[in-house]
Amino acid sequence: MENEMNLLNDSSAIDRLLVGADRNRKQGWLERRLGTDVVRNVKTFFQTPASIIGMAILVFFMLVALFAPVIAPPMNDQVDPFTIPRDGFKAEPKPPMTEWKRNAPEKNPFWYRWFGIETPTHVLGTTPGQWDILYGVVWGTRTAFKTGVVITVAVTIIGVVIGTVAAYYGGVVDNVLMRIIDIFMTVPFIMAALVLSSVLSPILGRSILAPMIALIAFGWMFYARLIRSNILSVKHKDYVMASRVLGVRDTRIMFRHIIPNAIYPTLVIASMDMGGYVLAFAGLSFLGIGADLGYADWGQIISFSRDWITSLDVYWYTVIYPGTALFLFVLAWNLLGDAIRDVMDPRLRKQKKHD
Amino acid sequence: MTTYIIRRLLIIPLLLIGVTLLIFGMLQFLSPVARSALYVRDLPKSEDALDAVIRTYGLDDPLPVQYWRWLVGFKNPVSGEVQGGVLRGELGYSHSAKQPVAKMIAERFPATVELTLWGFFPIVLIGTFFGIQAAIHYNSFYDQLIRIFCITGASMPVFVFGLVALMVFYTKLSWFPPGRMSPWVTQEIQAGTFAIHTSLMTVDALINGRFDVFIDVLKHMVLPILALSYISWATFVRVTRSSMLEELSQDYMITARSKGVAHKAAQWKHAFPNVLLPVITLAGGTFITLLSGVVITETVFNYPGIGSAAATAATSLDVIAVLGISLFNGALLIVANLIVDVLYAVVDPRIRFN
Numbered sequence: 001m002e003n004e005m006n007l008l009n010d011s012s013a014i015d016r017l018l019v020g021a022d023r024n025r026k027q028g029w030l031e032r033r034l035g036t037d038v039v040r041n042v043k044t045f046f047q048t049p050a051s052i053i054g055m056a057i058l059v060f061f062m063l064v065a066l067f068a069p070v071i072a073p074p075m076n077d078q079v080d081p082f083t084i085p086r087d088g089f090k091a092e093p094k095p096p097m098t099e100w101k102r103n104a105p106e107k108n109p110f111w112y113r114w115f116g117i118e119t120p121t122h123v124l125g126t127t128p129g130q131w132d133i134l135y136g137v138v139w140g141t142r143t144a145f146k147t148g149v150v151i152t153v154a155v156t157i158i159g160v161v162i163g164t165v166a167a168y169y170g171g172v173v174d175n176v177l178m179r180i181i182d183i184f185m186t187v188p189f190i191m192a193a194l195v196l197s198s199v200l201s202p203i204l205g206r207s208i209l210a211p212m213i214a215l216i217a218f219g220w221m222f223y224a225r226l227i228r229s230n231i232l233s234v235k236h237k238d239y240v241m242a243s244r245v246l247g248v249r250d251t252r253i254m255f256r257h258i259i260p261n262a263i264y265p266t267l268v269i270a271s272m273d274m275g276g277y278v279l280a281f282a283g284l285s286f287l288g289i290g291a292d293l294g295y296a297d298w299g300q301i302i303s304f305s306r307d308w309i310t311s312l313d314v315y316w317y318t319v320i321y322p323g324t325a326l327f328l329f330v331l332a333w334n335l336l337g338d339a340i341r342d343v344m345d346p347r348l349r350k351q352k353k354h355d
Numbered sequence: 356m357t358t359y360i361i362r363r364l365l366i367i368p369l370l371l372i373g374v375t376l377l378i379f380g381m382l383q384f385l386s387p388v389a390r391s392a393l394y395v396r397d398l399p400k401s402e403d404a405l406d407a408v409i410r411t412y413g414l415d416d417p418l419p420v421q422y423w424r425w426l427v428g429f430k431n432p433v434s435g436e437v438q439g440g441v442l443r444g445e446l447g448y449s450h451s452a453k454q455p456v457a458k459m460i461a462e463r464f465p466a467t468v469e470l471t472l473w474g475f476f477p478i479v480l481i482g483t484f485f486g487i488q489a490a491i492h493y494n495s496f497y498d499q500l501i502r503i504f505c506i507t508g509a510s511m512p513v514f515v516f517g518l519v520a521l522m523v524f525y526t527k528l529s530w531f532p533p534g535r536m537s538p539w540v541t542q543e544i545q546a547g548t549f550a551i552h553t554s555l556m557t558v559d560a561l562i563n564g565r566f567d568v569f570i571d572v573l574k575h576m577v578l579p580i581l582a583l584s585y586i587s588w589a590t591f592v593r594v595t596r597s598s599m600l601e602e603l604s605q606d607y608m609i610t611a612r613s614k615g616v617a618h619k620a621a622q623w624k625h626a627f628p629n630v631l632l633p634v635i636t637l638a639g640g641t642f643i644t645l646l647s648g649v650v651i652t653e654t655v656f657n658y659p660g661i662g663s664a665a666a667t668a669a670t671s672l673d674v675i676a677v678l679g680i681s682l683f684n685g686a687l688l689i690v691a692n693l694i695v696d697v698l699y700a701v702v703d704p705r706i707r708f709n
Binding site: 192202320331 | 382510514650
């Protein structure tokens with residue numbers, strides 16, 4: 001009898017009973033640890049075509065970023081590898097496969113011989129101002145990962161801390177924090193980031209730091225709101241009450257009991273937004289705010305082509321190559337995000353079963 | 356309803372104060388000399404004169420004093436005239452545009468309004484239509500096609516799309532040029548043969564009875580609207596599709612079908628009205644975003660709206676102008692948000708009584 005009661009209190013046990021046909025199915029070690037739901041979600045995730053394509057593209061970009069020094073060797077050890085080597089100063093771009101005259105890397109990359117290239121070559125051409133496009137695209141992968149990861153992690157941490165404090169203390173604290181969020185949200189995102197980075201650039205100099213700080217400063221509000229609403233639904237659960245009765249400290253309740261039970265959706269949403277932040281960052285550097293001239297950054301490489309709008313059909317490679325890299329990078333994150341959303345949305349799952 | 360509107364109205368001054376504080380806070384990153392552009396047009400060259408400017412305008416006074424002065428302006432002890440004061444519409448002098456910020460906004464804003472009015476409907480209507488279609492044909496080839504189209508749109512950097520569109524439709528085909536109007540229209544305006552009434556070129560063209568101008572201005576807006584639509588449809592499709600799917604699986608749909616309502620009628624007459632609510636919220640947000648100036652899109656297509664003005668000012672580190680524009684935007688957004696909220700409450704009684 002007591003055993004049965006336990007069974008009913010344990011929600012995963014009920015889940016197991018309800019599965020019906022799978023009642024006698026053996027649960028693997030992982031499934032017992034993580035719960036049926038999580039394992040099923042992960043499994044579905046790895047079986048969705050969208051997420052497979054997304055992951056394949058991401059792995060490709062990771063490899064490129066990791067092996068950037070081999071794929072596009074820097075000129076020599078003295079120069080910052082993120083500075084794109086510049087073959088002269090001519091305003092007119094050079095088409096792909098043009099010979100490299102000045103500032104060529106000391107040794108040719110390994111893959112040159114696959115295509116029978118012997119001398120240093122601008123394989124993807126040069127931008128207006130003679131920056132090598134291939135080098136910029138390859139090293140820009142590192143910039144994209146760097147900016148995307150740093151911004152996403154920073155906004156998540158800030159959002160989680162502020163949202164948790166607001167939800168946990170409630171009352172005046174909550175009200176004040178929420179009004180501050182309202183105020184931060186009154187200025188449109190890109191415009192706000194534009195303002196703050198243009199204010200910060202004279203202080204920080206031309207670097208990728210100013211736009212990053214700006215995007216972080218105006219990006220955290222969404223996560224604060226999200227985790228706040230999740231915490232509000234967790235806050236009054238019995239186990240929180242129990243630990244409070246036991247005299248557990250506020251911070252401990254917050255970090256050990258509340259946040260772990262409410263943070264999951266916020267983390268998922270934040271990781272999905274990575275592509276969006278890379279896009280916003282590239283947008284700012286396209287406008288000419290941020291990285292120093294010649295820094296390996298997709299947005300900036302594309303922005304050079306604006307000088308030749310009237311003859312873009314001739315100089316298409318200055319837009320297409322870096323543009324494709326940026327597009328695929330963001331697409332990969334969005335594909336993953338869409339797959340996660342589908343997997344996690346129980347309504348859609350139910351729908352699928354009806355079909 | 357009235358209490359709801361009053362409650363919303365009461366928050367507005369609070370938000371306005373908040374926005375001014377935010378902008379004022381960002382102003383503090385500037386040196387006092389740079390901040391003097393709030394009050395004076397040309398900076399003197401010599402150090403002594405600069406110090407005099409800082410002292411006259413109290414640019415190193417305590418912050419609350421400066422904030423108050425920045426808000427309401429202040430009386431110049433020498434000339435006796437009142438200078439500055441953002442509440443009086445004096446947003447300072449823009450060095451990049453070589454004119455007062457307020458004047459620049461007044462010149463640029465109509466272009467943005469025009470783009471908003473023309474761009475809003477294709478974005479909302481077509482996006483919603485795609486979303487409904489995707490939901491009705493759930494998991495079919497059609498659904499997948501729409502989803503792929505939309506996810507590529509959401510991942511497309513608007514400046515890359517813009518440059519490629521210019522490559523094809525401007526450089527190659529010369530169909531849709533960048534900018535706001537052709538040089539001959541500008542010449543006619545300068546010559547006085549084309550009268551400006553509203554500053555909205557399409558409206559003015561109709562008033563003047565000039566269809567050639569009307570077509571010309573529209574041609575300049577095609578590419579920006581195309582780019583904006585492509586990147587915005589994804590959100591509309593996602594929201595419409597998922598809420599339509601939810602409505603389609605409700606019990607009332609089965610009831611409707613079982614009492615003999617046709618498939619299409621059930622979908623459009625029973626399910627669709629319930630989907631409208633989230634769409635209206637989203638549409639309101641889109642309208643506000645468009646109205647506050649789409650910075651990157653306007654810049655790529657060289658469209659002289661408020662967004663490209665902000666971008667130009669930001670790249671030439673004309674911070675006073677950027678802050679002025681964002682203050683204007685913030686105020687605009689607060690009012691627009693209020694209108695959207697009230698509209699939303701009119702449509703959905705649940706909000707009114709909550």
